Amino acid sequence: MNAEEEQPPKRSRRDYEIDFKLRVVREVESGRMSYHEAQKAYGIQGKSTVLVWLRKHGCLDWKYPKKQSTQRKNELHPEKRIKQLESALKRERTRNQMYENLFEILEKEQGIQLPEQHKELDKLKPGKLQRKV
Numbered sequence: 001m002n003a004e005e006e007q008p009p010k011r012s013r014r015d016y017e018i019d020f021k022l023r024v025v026r027e028v029e030s031g032r033m034s035y036h037e038a039q040k041a042y043g044i045q046g047k048s049t050v051l052v053w054l055r056k057h058g059c060l061d062w063k064y065p066k067k068q069s070t071q072r073k074n075e076l077h078p079e080k081r082i083k084q085l086e087s088a089l090k091r092e093r094t095r096n097q098m099y100e101n102l103f104e105i106l107e108k109e110q111g112i113q114l115p116e117q118h119k120e121l122d123k124l125k126p127g128k129l130q131r132k133v
Helices: 018-030 035-042 049-057 069-074 078-109 116-123
Strands: none
Touching: 018 035, 018 049, 035 049
């Protein structure tokens, strides 16, 4: 016997049961995961296998699928986004105070006169800002 006869032929694709396909299609169409996430979660081999199932067995139009997984990853929970923005605001306020101190030192110790524009901005306080109508 040859070594070729002893080994079963290698399969380049895998057959999936219809129940499994329908379950994956339901999960993707319900929005629990994207078709890329389903592919990874279930270890589905082909890059477009889940998409083919969606087109064949799904209820939605999957001709031109949207890449939702990248959008979901980039979106932050509102509370996290608020904390992120508050942190950025605190950094900018600290930075602004540092520049104010630097300008003060430049004016007093070095005798450098700042442009009038800076002095006018100094007079504005957050409560005094008015909208132009």
